Amino acid sequence: QVQLVESGGTLVQAGDSLTLSCVASERTSRYALAWFRQAPGDEREFVAGVSRSGATAFYGGSAGGRFTVSRDNAENTVYLQVTSLRPEDTAVYYCAASSSVNPSTDPRAYDIWGQGTQVTVSS
Secondary structure (H helix, E strand, C coil): CCCEEEECCCEEECCCCEEEEEEECCCCCCCEEEEEEECCCCCCEEEEEECCCCCCEEECCCCCCCEEEEEECCCCEEEEEECCCCHHHCEEEEEEEECCCCCCCCHHHCCEECCCEEEEEEC
16 A cells, blocks of 8 residues: 655744645555645644646645645655745644545545644744
């Protein structure tokens, strides 16, 4: 089964930008890929996703134009760029893969998850 490894999470200040990466252990072209985040005490929230081909991106309500998702199937990698970070963006960010064509906003649709990467935004 494909394995996902996220990286790029760190401590930043409000207003900073950050790029998260998620590398897969095998070809990603068979999967829709998504980013979720989860803050302590909260449910896992869909942030952004991209279709198998990379032609279509989807964003959750919290994205607010500050998130950009992209994928490089040649590198088996999906990225999440975040600008103008806010303290409320603090969470563990997870990468997930689904065999569907387009990403779902429901975390139950995914059976492949990375271990997560912590993003902390200080005010």
